[in-house]
Amino acid sequence: MKKKRIFPVMLGMVLLLMIYLAVTAVSIWQYASVDEKQSADTAIILGAGTADGEISPVFRERIHHGIWLYQNGYVDTLIFTGGVGEGNARSDAWVAGQYAIEQGVPAEHILLEEKSTITQENIANAKKIMDENGYCTAIIVSDPLHMKRAMLMARDYGIEAYSSPTPTSRYISLKTKIPFLAREEFFYIGYKVYRMVGR
Structure with missing residues:
Protein backbone atom coordinates (compact mmCIF):
# COMPACT_ATOMS: atom_id res chain seq x y z
CA MET A 1 0.00 0.00 0.00
CA LYS A 2 2.83 2.39 0.84
CA LYS A 3 4.40 1.89 -2.57
CA LYS A 4 1.07 2.64 -4.24
CA ARG A 5 0.86 5.90 -2.32
CA ILE A 6 4.46 6.91 -3.01
CA PHE A 7 4.16 6.57 -6.78
CA PRO A 8 1.42 9.22 -7.24
CA VAL A 9 3.36 11.60 -4.99
CA MET A 10 6.55 11.12 -7.00
CA LEU A 11 4.65 11.47 -10.25
CA GLY A 12 3.10 14.69 -8.98
CA MET A 13 6.50 16.07 -8.01
CA VAL A 14 7.93 15.23 -11.44
CA LEU A 15 4.99 16.94 -13.15
CA LEU A 16 5.39 20.02 -10.96
CA LEU A 17 9.10 20.15 -11.77
CA MET A 18 8.38 19.86 -15.50
CA ILE A 19 5.80 22.64 -15.29
CA TYR A 20 8.23 24.85 -13.35
CA LEU A 21 10.97 24.26 -15.92
CA ALA A 22 8.60 25.01 -18.79
CA VAL A 23 7.29 28.21 -17.18
CA THR A 24 10.83 29.37 -16.40
CA ALA A 25 12.00 28.71 -19.95
CA VAL A 26 9.06 30.65 -21.38
CA SER A 27 9.68 33.58 -19.04
CA ILE A 28 13.36 33.76 -20.07
CA TRP A 29 12.38 33.57 -23.74
CA GLN A 30 9.75 36.29 -23.39
CA TYR A 31 12.00 38.59 -21.36
CA ALA A 32 14.56 38.44 -24.17
CA SER A 33 12.47 40.91 -26.17
CA VAL A 34 12.14 43.47 -23.35
CA ASP A 35 14.02 46.67 -24.20
CA GLU A 36 13.79 49.41 -21.58
CA LYS A 37 16.57 51.65 -22.88
CA GLN A 38 16.27 55.20 -21.60
CA SER A 39 18.51 57.93 -20.30
CA ALA A 40 20.79 56.52 -17.58
CA ASP A 41 24.04 57.33 -15.82
CA THR A 42 25.95 54.54 -17.54
CA ALA A 43 25.71 51.32 -19.51
CA ILE A 44 27.18 48.08 -18.17
CA ILE A 45 28.35 45.82 -20.98
CA LEU A 46 28.63 42.27 -19.70
CA GLY A 47 31.75 40.40 -20.76
CA ALA A 48 31.79 37.50 -23.17
CA GLY A 49 35.42 36.67 -23.72
CA THR A 50 38.51 37.55 -25.75
CA ALA A 51 41.46 35.51 -26.96
CA ASP A 52 44.89 37.09 -27.47
CA GLY A 53 43.28 40.49 -27.92
CA GLU A 54 40.64 39.20 -30.32
CA ILE A 55 37.08 39.92 -29.24
CA SER A 56 34.66 36.99 -29.44
CA PRO A 57 31.75 37.49 -31.88
CA VAL A 58 29.26 37.46 -29.00
CA PHE A 59 31.17 40.08 -27.01
CA ARG A 60 31.61 42.23 -30.13
CA GLU A 61 27.84 42.49 -30.57
CA ARG A 62 27.46 43.58 -26.93
CA ILE A 63 30.20 46.19 -27.34
CA HIS A 64 28.58 47.50 -30.53
CA HIS A 65 25.28 47.96 -28.71
CA GLY A 66 26.96 49.74 -25.83
CA ILE A 67 28.68 52.10 -28.27
CA TRP A 68 25.35 52.71 -30.01
CA LEU A 69 23.73 53.65 -26.70
CA TYR A 70 26.55 56.09 -26.03
CA GLN A 71 26.50 57.61 -29.52
CA ASN A 72 22.74 58.06 -29.38
CA GLY A 73 22.79 59.91 -26.08
CA TYR A 74 21.32 57.31 -23.74
CA VAL A 75 24.42 57.27 -21.52
CA ASP A 76 27.54 59.39 -21.01
CA THR A 77 29.81 56.54 -19.93
CA LEU A 78 30.33 52.85 -20.65
CA ILE A 79 31.44 50.26 -18.10
CA PHE A 80 33.08 47.29 -19.80
CA THR A 81 33.37 44.16 -17.67
CA GLY A 82 35.57 41.09 -17.74
CA GLY A 83 38.83 39.96 -16.20
CA VAL A 84 41.95 38.39 -17.67
CA GLY A 85 41.10 35.05 -19.28
CA GLU A 86 43.46 32.09 -19.29
CA GLY A 87 46.30 32.68 -21.71
CA ASN A 88 45.49 36.37 -22.17
CA ALA A 89 47.79 39.28 -21.37
CA ARG A 90 44.99 41.85 -21.06
CA SER A 91 41.57 41.81 -19.49
CA ASP A 92 38.44 41.42 -21.61
CA ALA A 93 37.30 44.82 -20.34
CA TRP A 94 40.55 46.49 -21.49
CA VAL A 95 40.29 44.97 -24.96
CA ALA A 96 36.67 46.09 -25.21
CA GLY A 97 37.61 49.57 -24.05
CA GLN A 98 40.33 49.88 -26.68
CA TYR A 99 37.89 48.76 -29.35
CA ALA A 100 35.37 51.38 -28.22
CA ILE A 101 38.06 54.07 -28.36
CA GLU A 102 38.86 53.04 -31.93
CA GLN A 103 35.15 53.49 -32.70
CA GLY A 104 35.24 57.06 -31.45
CA VAL A 105 34.28 56.81 -27.77
CA PRO A 106 36.56 59.12 -25.72
CA ALA A 107 38.76 57.26 -23.25
CA GLU A 108 37.54 59.46 -20.39
CA HIS A 109 34.02 58.15 -20.96
CA ILE A 110 35.08 54.52 -20.52
CA LEU A 111 35.35 52.68 -17.20
CA LEU A 112 36.81 49.19 -16.80
CA GLU A 113 35.87 46.37 -14.45
CA GLU A 114 38.79 43.97 -14.84
CA LYS A 115 38.42 41.34 -12.10
CA SER A 116 35.29 39.35 -12.93
CA THR A 117 34.97 35.96 -14.57
CA ILE A 118 31.21 35.35 -14.25
CA THR A 119 28.05 37.42 -14.66
CA GLN A 120 27.46 37.87 -10.95
CA GLU A 121 30.96 39.30 -10.52
CA ASN A 122 30.42 41.52 -13.60
CA ILE A 123 27.40 43.05 -11.88
CA ALA A 124 28.79 43.22 -8.34
CA ASN A 125 32.05 44.86 -9.40
CA ALA A 126 30.34 47.22 -11.83
CA LYS A 127 28.12 48.37 -8.95
CA LYS A 128 31.24 49.32 -6.99
CA ILE A 129 32.43 51.40 -9.93
CA MET A 130 29.01 53.05 -10.10
CA ASP A 131 29.19 53.90 -6.40
CA GLU A 132 32.69 55.35 -6.78
CA ASN A 133 31.41 57.65 -9.55
CA GLY A 134 28.10 58.56 -7.96
CA TYR A 135 26.03 56.68 -10.55
CA CYS A 136 22.57 55.36 -9.63
CA THR A 137 21.09 54.13 -12.92
CA ALA A 138 22.46 51.77 -15.55
CA ILE A 139 21.43 50.15 -18.80
CA ILE A 140 22.42 46.47 -18.77
CA VAL A 141 23.70 45.19 -22.12
CA SER A 142 23.92 41.52 -22.97
CA ASP A 143 22.42 38.90 -25.26
CA PRO A 144 18.61 38.66 -25.22
CA LEU A 145 18.38 35.28 -23.50
CA HIS A 146 20.90 36.38 -20.86
CA MET A 147 18.92 39.44 -19.84
CA LYS A 148 16.47 37.98 -17.31
CA ARG A 149 19.24 36.57 -15.13
CA ALA A 150 21.43 39.65 -15.53
CA MET A 151 18.59 41.99 -14.59
CA LEU A 152 17.70 39.93 -11.53
CA MET A 153 21.30 40.15 -10.37
CA ALA A 154 21.53 43.88 -11.10
CA ARG A 155 18.49 44.62 -8.97
CA ASP A 156 19.74 42.34 -6.21
CA TYR A 157 22.90 44.45 -6.05
CA GLY A 158 20.92 47.65 -5.73
CA ILE A 159 21.24 48.96 -9.27
CA GLU A 160 18.32 50.84 -10.78
CA ALA A 161 18.71 48.91 -14.00
CA TYR A 162 17.12 48.97 -17.44
CA SER A 163 17.28 46.08 -19.87
CA SER A 164 18.62 46.62 -23.38
CA PRO A 165 19.52 43.37 -25.15
CA THR A 166 21.72 43.35 -28.21
CA PRO A 167 19.55 43.65 -31.34
CA THR A 168 22.19 41.78 -33.34
CA SER A 169 22.79 38.70 -31.18
CA ARG A 170 24.93 35.92 -32.63
CA TYR A 171 22.33 33.48 -31.32
CA ILE A 172 19.94 33.72 -34.26
CA SER A 173 18.78 30.24 -35.28
CA LEU A 174 16.88 27.79 -33.10
CA LYS A 175 19.94 25.53 -33.31
CA THR A 176 21.94 28.13 -31.37
CA LYS A 177 19.13 29.59 -29.29
CA ILE A 178 17.87 26.35 -27.70
CA PRO A 179 21.22 25.31 -26.15
CA PHE A 180 21.73 28.88 -24.90
CA LEU A 181 18.22 28.88 -23.44
CA ALA A 182 18.85 25.57 -21.67
CA ARG A 183 22.13 26.91 -20.26
CA GLU A 184 20.50 30.12 -19.13
CA GLU A 185 17.65 28.26 -17.45
CA PHE A 186 20.15 26.13 -15.54
CA PHE A 187 22.09 29.17 -14.28
CA TYR A 188 18.95 31.22 -13.65
CA TYR A 194 21.62 30.79 -4.27
CA ARG A 195 19.46 33.79 -3.37
CA MET A 196 17.24 31.66 -1.15
CA VAL A 197 20.08 30.19 0.86
CA GLY A 198 21.63 33.60 1.31
CA ARG A 199 24.24 35.46 -0.71
Whole structure:
Protein backbone atom coordinates (compact mmCIF):
# COMPACT_ATOMS: atom_id res chain seq x y z
CA MET A 1 0.00 0.00 0.00
CA LYS A 2 2.83 2.39 0.84
CA LYS A 3 4.40 1.89 -2.57
CA LYS A 4 1.07 2.64 -4.24
CA ARG A 5 0.86 5.90 -2.32
CA ILE A 6 4.46 6.91 -3.01
CA PHE A 7 4.16 6.57 -6.78
CA PRO A 8 1.42 9.22 -7.24
CA VAL A 9 3.36 11.60 -4.99
CA MET A 10 6.55 11.12 -7.00
CA LEU A 11 4.65 11.47 -10.25
CA GLY A 12 3.10 14.69 -8.98
CA MET A 13 6.50 16.07 -8.01
CA VAL A 14 7.93 15.23 -11.44
CA LEU A 15 4.99 16.94 -13.15
CA LEU A 16 5.39 20.02 -10.96
CA LEU A 17 9.10 20.15 -11.77
CA MET A 18 8.38 19.86 -15.50
CA ILE A 19 5.80 22.64 -15.29
CA TYR A 20 8.23 24.85 -13.35
CA LEU A 21 10.97 24.26 -15.92
CA ALA A 22 8.60 25.01 -18.79
CA VAL A 23 7.29 28.21 -17.18
CA THR A 24 10.83 29.37 -16.40
CA ALA A 25 12.00 28.71 -19.95
CA VAL A 26 9.06 30.65 -21.38
CA SER A 27 9.68 33.58 -19.04
CA ILE A 28 13.36 33.76 -20.07
CA TRP A 29 12.38 33.57 -23.74
CA GLN A 30 9.75 36.29 -23.39
CA TYR A 31 12.00 38.59 -21.36
CA ALA A 32 14.56 38.44 -24.17
CA SER A 33 12.47 40.91 -26.17
CA VAL A 34 12.14 43.47 -23.35
CA ASP A 35 14.02 46.67 -24.20
CA GLU A 36 13.79 49.41 -21.58
CA LYS A 37 16.57 51.65 -22.88
CA GLN A 38 16.27 55.20 -21.60
CA SER A 39 18.51 57.93 -20.30
CA ALA A 40 20.79 56.52 -17.58
CA ASP A 41 24.04 57.33 -15.82
CA THR A 42 25.95 54.54 -17.54
CA ALA A 43 25.71 51.32 -19.51
CA ILE A 44 27.18 48.08 -18.17
CA ILE A 45 28.35 45.82 -20.98
CA LEU A 46 28.63 42.27 -19.70
CA GLY A 47 31.75 40.40 -20.76
CA ALA A 48 31.79 37.50 -23.17
CA GLY A 49 35.42 36.67 -23.72
CA THR A 50 38.51 37.55 -25.75
CA ALA A 51 41.46 35.51 -26.96
CA ASP A 52 44.89 37.09 -27.47
CA GLY A 53 43.28 40.49 -27.92
CA GLU A 54 40.64 39.20 -30.32
CA ILE A 55 37.08 39.92 -29.24
CA SER A 56 34.66 36.99 -29.44
CA PRO A 57 31.75 37.49 -31.88
CA VAL A 58 29.26 37.46 -29.00
CA PHE A 59 31.17 40.08 -27.01
CA ARG A 60 31.61 42.23 -30.13
CA GLU A 61 27.84 42.49 -30.57
CA ARG A 62 27.46 43.58 -26.93
CA ILE A 63 30.20 46.19 -27.34
CA HIS A 64 28.58 47.50 -30.53
CA HIS A 65 25.28 47.96 -28.71
CA GLY A 66 26.96 49.74 -25.83
CA ILE A 67 28.68 52.10 -28.27
CA TRP A 68 25.35 52.71 -30.01
CA LEU A 69 23.73 53.65 -26.70
CA TYR A 70 26.55 56.09 -26.03
CA GLN A 71 26.50 57.61 -29.52
CA ASN A 72 22.74 58.06 -29.38
CA GLY A 73 22.79 59.91 -26.08
CA TYR A 74 21.32 57.31 -23.74
CA VAL A 75 24.42 57.27 -21.52
CA ASP A 76 27.54 59.39 -21.01
CA THR A 77 29.81 56.54 -19.93
CA LEU A 78 30.33 52.85 -20.65
CA ILE A 79 31.44 50.26 -18.10
CA PHE A 80 33.08 47.29 -19.80
CA THR A 81 33.37 44.16 -17.67
CA GLY A 82 35.57 41.09 -17.74
CA GLY A 83 38.83 39.96 -16.20
CA VAL A 84 41.95 38.39 -17.67
CA GLY A 85 41.10 35.05 -19.28
CA GLU A 86 43.46 32.09 -19.29
CA GLY A 87 46.30 32.68 -21.71
CA ASN A 88 45.49 36.37 -22.17
CA ALA A 89 47.79 39.28 -21.37
CA ARG A 90 44.99 41.85 -21.06
CA SER A 91 41.57 41.81 -19.49
CA ASP A 92 38.44 41.42 -21.61
CA ALA A 93 37.30 44.82 -20.34
CA TRP A 94 40.55 46.49 -21.49
CA VAL A 95 40.29 44.97 -24.96
CA ALA A 96 36.67 46.09 -25.21
CA GLY A 97 37.61 49.57 -24.05
CA GLN A 98 40.33 49.88 -26.68
CA TYR A 99 37.89 48.76 -29.35
CA ALA A 100 35.37 51.38 -28.22
CA ILE A 101 38.06 54.07 -28.36
CA GLU A 102 38.86 53.04 -31.93
CA GLN A 103 35.15 53.49 -32.70
CA GLY A 104 35.24 57.06 -31.45
CA VAL A 105 34.28 56.81 -27.77
CA PRO A 106 36.56 59.12 -25.72
CA ALA A 107 38.76 57.26 -23.25
CA GLU A 108 37.54 59.46 -20.39
CA HIS A 109 34.02 58.15 -20.96
CA ILE A 110 35.08 54.52 -20.52
CA LEU A 111 35.35 52.68 -17.20
CA LEU A 112 36.81 49.19 -16.80
CA GLU A 113 35.87 46.37 -14.45
CA GLU A 114 38.79 43.97 -14.84
CA LYS A 115 38.42 41.34 -12.10
CA SER A 116 35.29 39.35 -12.93
CA THR A 117 34.97 35.96 -14.57
CA ILE A 118 31.21 35.35 -14.25
CA THR A 119 28.05 37.42 -14.66
CA GLN A 120 27.46 37.87 -10.95
CA GLU A 121 30.96 39.30 -10.52
CA ASN A 122 30.42 41.52 -13.60
CA ILE A 123 27.40 43.05 -11.88
CA ALA A 124 28.79 43.22 -8.34
CA ASN A 125 32.05 44.86 -9.40
CA ALA A 126 30.34 47.22 -11.83
CA LYS A 127 28.12 48.37 -8.95
CA LYS A 128 31.24 49.32 -6.99
CA ILE A 129 32.43 51.40 -9.93
CA MET A 130 29.01 53.05 -10.10
CA ASP A 131 29.19 53.90 -6.40
CA GLU A 132 32.69 55.35 -6.78
CA ASN A 133 31.41 57.65 -9.55
CA GLY A 134 28.10 58.56 -7.96
CA TYR A 135 26.03 56.68 -10.55
CA CYS A 136 22.57 55.36 -9.63
CA THR A 137 21.09 54.13 -12.92
CA ALA A 138 22.46 51.77 -15.55
CA ILE A 139 21.43 50.15 -18.80
CA ILE A 140 22.42 46.47 -18.77
CA VAL A 141 23.70 45.19 -22.12
CA SER A 142 23.92 41.52 -22.97
CA ASP A 143 22.42 38.90 -25.26
CA PRO A 144 18.61 38.66 -25.22
CA LEU A 145 18.38 35.28 -23.50
CA HIS A 146 20.90 36.38 -20.86
CA MET A 147 18.92 39.44 -19.84
CA LYS A 148 16.47 37.98 -17.31
CA ARG A 149 19.24 36.57 -15.13
CA ALA A 150 21.43 39.65 -15.53
CA MET A 151 18.59 41.99 -14.59
CA LEU A 152 17.70 39.93 -11.53
CA MET A 153 21.30 40.15 -10.37
CA ALA A 154 21.53 43.88 -11.10
CA ARG A 155 18.49 44.62 -8.97
CA ASP A 156 19.74 42.34 -6.21
CA TYR A 157 22.90 44.45 -6.05
CA GLY A 158 20.92 47.65 -5.73
CA ILE A 159 21.24 48.96 -9.27
CA GLU A 160 18.32 50.84 -10.78
CA ALA A 161 18.71 48.91 -14.00
CA TYR A 162 17.12 48.97 -17.44
CA SER A 163 17.28 46.08 -19.87
CA SER A 164 18.62 46.62 -23.38
CA PRO A 165 19.52 43.37 -25.15
CA THR A 166 21.72 43.35 -28.21
CA PRO A 167 19.55 43.65 -31.34
CA THR A 168 22.19 41.78 -33.34
CA SER A 169 22.79 38.70 -31.18
CA ARG A 170 24.93 35.92 -32.63
CA TYR A 171 22.33 33.48 -31.32
CA ILE A 172 19.94 33.72 -34.26
CA SER A 173 18.78 30.24 -35.28
CA LEU A 174 16.88 27.79 -33.10
CA LYS A 175 19.94 25.53 -33.31
CA THR A 176 21.94 28.13 -31.37
CA LYS A 177 19.13 29.59 -29.29
CA ILE A 178 17.87 26.35 -27.70
CA PRO A 179 21.22 25.31 -26.15
CA PHE A 180 21.73 28.88 -24.90
CA LEU A 181 18.22 28.88 -23.44
CA ALA A 182 18.85 25.57 -21.67
CA ARG A 183 22.13 26.91 -20.26
CA GLU A 184 20.50 30.12 -19.13
CA GLU A 185 17.65 28.26 -17.45
CA PHE A 186 20.15 26.13 -15.54
CA PHE A 187 22.09 29.17 -14.28
CA TYR A 188 18.95 31.22 -13.65
CA ILE A 189 17.45 28.53 -11.42
CA GLY A 190 20.84 28.04 -9.77
CA TYR A 191 21.03 31.73 -8.95
CA LYS A 192 17.50 31.74 -7.54
CA VAL A 193 18.48 28.86 -5.24
CA TYR A 194 21.62 30.79 -4.27
CA ARG A 195 19.46 33.79 -3.37
CA MET A 196 17.24 31.66 -1.15
CA VAL A 197 20.08 30.19 0.86
CA GLY A 198 21.63 33.60 1.31
CA ARG A 199 24.24 35.46 -0.71
